[in-house]
Amino acid sequence: MSLRSWGNYPKIKNKVLTCNQQVDLKNIINDYEYLIPCGNGRSYGDSALNEHIVDIKCRNYFLDFNEDTGLLHLQAGVLLAEILDIFVPQGWFLKVTPGTKLITVGGAIASDVHGKNHHIEGCFSQSVKEFRLMLADGSIITCSPNENTEFFNATCGGMGLTGIILDAKIYLKKINSKYIDQITVKTENLKDTFDTFEEYRKYNYSVAWIDCMAKGDKIGRCLLAVGEFSSDNILDYKPTNKINIPFFFPSFVLNALTVKIFNFLYYRKVKNRITRQKVDIDSFFYPLDAIKNWNKIYGKNGFTQYQFILPKDNSFTGMHEILDTIAKSGKGSFLAVLKLYGKANQNYLSFPMEGYSLALDFKIEPGLFNLLDKLDEIVLKYHGRIYLAKDARVSKSTFEHGYPYIAKFRAFRKKYALDKKFVSLQSQRTGI
Amino acid sequence: MSYVLIIGAGSDIAKAAAREYARNGHDIYLAARNTNAIEDFSKDVAIRSGKNVRCLHLDILDYNSHQSFYDNLEEKPEGVISAVGYLGDQQLAQNDFSEAQTIINTNYTGVTSLLNIIANDFEQRKNGFIIGISSVAGDRGRKSNYIYGSAKAGFTAYLSGLRNRLHASNVQVLTVKPGFVDTQMTRGMDLPKKLTAQPETVAKEIYRAHKKGKNIIYTKGIWKWIMLIIKNIPEFQFKKMDI
Numbered sequence: 001m002s003l004r005s006w007g008n009y010p011k012i013k014n015k016v017l018t019c020n021q022q023v024d025l026k027n028i029i030n031d032y033e034y035l036i037p038c039g040n041g042r043s044y045g046d047s048a049l050n051e052h053i054v055d056i057k058c059r060n061y062f063l064d065f066n067e068d069t070g071l072l073h074l075q076a077g078v079l080l081a082e083i084l085d086i087f088v089p090q091g092w093f094l095k096v097t098p099g100t101k102l103i104t105v106g107g108a109i110a111s112d113v114h115g116k117n118h119h120i121e122g123c124f125s126q127s128v129k130e131f132r133l134m135l136a137d138g139s140i141i142t143c144s145p146n147e148n149t150e151f152f153n154a155t156c157g158g159m160g161l162t163g164i165i166l167d168a169k170i171y172l173k174k175i176n177s178k179y180i181d182q183i184t185v186k187t188e189n190l191k192d193t194f195d196t197f198e199e200y201r202k203y204n205y206s207v208a209w210i211d212c213m214a215k216g217d218k219i220g221r222c223l224l225a226v227g228e229f230s231s232d233n234i235l236d237y238k239p240t241n242k243i244n245i246p247f248f249f250p251s252f253v254l255n256a257l258t259v260k261i262f263n264f265l266y267y268r269k270v271k272n273r274i275t276r277q278k279v280d281i282d283s284f285f286y287p288l289d290a291i292k293n294w295n296k297i298y299g300k301n302g303f304t305q306y307q308f309i310l311p312k313d314n315s316f317t318g319m320h321e322i323l324d325t326i327a328k329s330g331k332g333s334f335l336a337v338l339k340l341y342g343k344a345n346q347n348y349l350s351f352p353m354e355g356y357s358l359a360l361d362f363k364i365e366p367g368l369f370n371l372l373d374k375l376d377e378i379v380l381k382y383h384g385r386i387y388l389a390k391d392a393r394v395s396k397s398t399f400e401h402g403y404p405y406i407a408k409f410r411a412f413r414k415k416y417a418l419d420k421k422f423v424s425l426q427s428q429r430t431g432i
Numbered sequence: 433m434s435y436v437l438i439i440g441a442g443s444d445i446a447k448a449a450a451r452e453y454a455r456n457g458h459d460i461y462l463a464a465r466n467t468n469a470i471e472d473f474s475k476d477v478a479i480r481s482g483k484n485v486r487c488l489h490l491d492i493l494d495y496n497s498h499q500s501f502y503d504n505l506e507e508k509p510e511g512v513i514s515a516v517g518y519l520g521d522q523q524l525a526q527n528d529f530s531e532a533q534t535i536i537n538t539n540y541t542g543v544t545s546l547l548n549i550i551a552n553d554f555e556q557r558k559n560g561f562i563i564g565i566s567s568v569a570g571d572r573g574r575k576s577n578y579i580y581g582s583a584k585a586g587f588t589a590y591l592s593g594l595r596n597r598l599h600a601s602n603v604q605v606l607t608v609k610p611g612f613v614d615t616q617m618t619r620g621m622d623l624p625k626k627l628t629a630q631p632e633t634v635a636k637e638i639y640r641a642h643k644k645g646k647n648i649i650y651t652k653g654i655w656k657w658i659m660l661i662i663k664n665i666p667e668f669q670f671k672k673m674d675i
Contacts, residue, residue: 018619061476086480 003053006295007044009302009364009392010425017054025164026138028054029421036424037160039107040079042100044305045392046425047111047159054164056106062086063167070172071129076106076165081239081289083172088237088281092172093229095127099337101286106165111389112157112350116205116227116285119342123350125156131168136421140166145346154412157350159388161413161422161432177230178237180205180284184275186267190220190320194356197340200226205284212336212360213263215327219320222338223270227284240282242292251299254363259332301364304392306333306372309341309357310384318382319358322375326360329371333360348405348412349432351387359390369393388426399430406432437461437509439490439546440516441470444615445565448635449513454481456639461509463490463501492516492542493534502549511561512550513638514543518580519617525579532579539583544590551594554603561604563642564591568611568650571659574675595647607648608638611655627654 002014017035019025029035037056038048059077066072070092072083080094081101087093098113107113108124109131121127130144133155143152155162185200187193193208200206203226210222288294295303310318319338326333337359344353351357362368376398379386385402386394400406409432413419426432436453438446441462450460454477462477464470467487478485490501502508518538525532547562554560569577570584588607595605612618612628629652641649650656665673 061472062479063472063475065479082480 003038003041003049003055004302005045005047005049005392006042007302007304007364007392008295008298008300009304010046010049011302012049012051012425014049014051014053017052019054019056019058025054025134025166029134029136029138029164034421034423036422036427037106037110037164039077039104039110040102042103042107043111044303044390045388046429047388047391048107049425050423056164057104059166070174071169072172073167073169074105075167076109076131077104079104080108084237084281085239087172088175088178089235091175091235093175093281095171095173096121096124097285098124099286100289102289105168105170109156109165109168110158110160112345112347113389114341114352116207116339118352119201119206119340120204122342123156123345123347123352125152125347125350126345127171128156129169129171131155132166133163134166135163136417150412153347154349154409156345157347158409159349159424159426159432161424161427162416162418163422175229175235177232178235178281179230179232179278180227180281181230182225182227182277182279182284184270184277185224185226186270186273186275187220187222187224189218190316190323193220193222193224193338194316196224197338197356200224201340204228206340208338209266210323210336210338210358211263211267212323212326212333213260214267214323219323219327221267223267225284227279230278237281240290242290245291245293245296248296248300249298251301251363251365254298254334256330256332259334262334263332298361298363303361303363304368304372305359305361305390306375307351307357307359307387307390308375308379308384309351309353309387310355310379310382311353312355314382314384315356318378318384319356322358322378325374325378326371331362331365331368331371333362335359335361348409349388349403351385351389353385355384357387359387388430391426394430396429396431399432435459435461435484435505435507435509437463437505437512437550439463439492439512439514439543440565441473441487442466443515443517443617444631445610445613445634446513446515447473448631449515449638450477450485451480452632452635452639453513454478454483454485457483458510459484459486461486461488461505463488465489465491490546492546493537495542495545498546498549502546502553508553508557509550510559511563511642512547513563513565514547515565516543517565517567517617519577520580522575522577522579535579536583536586539580540586540590543587547590547594551598551603555598555601558601559603561606561642562591562594562598563606563608563638564588565608565610565638566591568609568655568659571609572663572670576675604642604645606638606642606646608634608641609648609650609655609659610634611650611652611658613651627652627658 035052036050037054057077059075061075064073112123206226208222208224436458441464474485520535566588567584569581570588591607612623637651
């Protein structure tokens, strides 16, 4: 059976090559003309899709943990969820975590993922001390910000196109609770939303859900959630049981009307300007992980997530224009998430830059790509970029405009013959 | 006394069992011929569980070493899981007796040698458990793997006799008969997904069956019914079949 990405789009035939602990990965690399490494298959689009996929999930050993420094040495196939299961009860948490814990450490590095605390802690790579990378000829090198720096900067955010990450040393951070003290602020419009983000920016974690069906002077109204870890010393963390969605929903279930109703009710559910709550790690960081296969609600044709970021100076105007365009198109997004970002890092293809990003989920349906092309134009007009880990359709030129170091990245790949060996549908489409 | 001894610890089922037992509060001895290959894995189990995990050298074909191997265990195990297995190459084994011998001695003679020693100790102290991972291949000989199958059939019969003998001494003997399992042993084979178990699932089922005091389990459970059918095909029909 062929592997699909999280968005169930695109669908292609492929062969999954399992690398168990015994089989030398080097043999696999030698045996196939080209391939792409894959973690838990949670990137939305085609970043880890091609005819030959190396599944690195079997490399899932914890190798060492230093209780004094919080430095964890582990193989690249370990899931973030496994790290939490073991280390939250001991009072440790990931310095940076995305909105799902069902991804591998290797995937987190390759997409240089970020979380609700980007404005404070930066990307995942900024918690990585070093990792080992297998190159196109099977040789292995150690990469860190000080050693083989070029490889480090290319690999973090490099979408698996620079080699196979074998294992890594990452820093965890100390926590005193499995709970987060959360404040939810209900805002009235986009201006209010931006002001509130800034007002609460000293909080470690912040994220906003935008009601993207709102129109006129209500555009950009949101529920902004900010939070900090509690300090009650309650650490008996147990992962919550998952609800399973056993089959693909028929594609008519999510339509303009149901999405509108959902957005309306979700926003209305919160009555006051400010609500305070204590919530646990899973519901604060990983609300969607509670529903296994939630991607199936979008139906068999799949869905895509459109996530872009705009530089701070242009964020307000740009977001306004984009939200306006979406609201007018009538193609609702079930989920629209707005986030504040801190400074960009040194990596060639990392997504974040100082500013705001918006992530929108859309069911694949006729007319969608026209809308997204329109949004691309607006993103480029305001000097923004698109997140590769979510993408399945962006054009070469749109991609290039957003990533100023692309020439450097291409030259690097060529120099070490990585461009002939590590190839994904995405890299072919965008000419990375 | 909290150690569980896992022999054949390099196999995928053994590794899954090690994680499962450690997760449930047991210390673990991992015994394998190539200790280098399980060194990293032992760290993994220790970090995941916070339990003691130790790697031991054991060559299952070196029968003379088995007594001293067991005697040298500082702390005797509360139970043992044998995940020793060598599928081998049926075609080769038909033509080259040394391959046939390796298959038989690994799957049957070697484990018999070691389990005899352990069984005597458990019988004397009147507690313990012995879990033997045999195979559905031992239920009926088929042309595609009957050398392996006959060695596993011997092992299954051995475990049955052992269970009968040790019942009076309060020692549980559990025979595990996996069908297809997604492991290194079966890598490259085109296995039907619905009939193929993941090693983690096998390990969980073993642990559950152990705690429930079961005698024989098939994993996945459907293999019980498949093998019931296969065992009941009349021989005059069976011999003509291409399986």
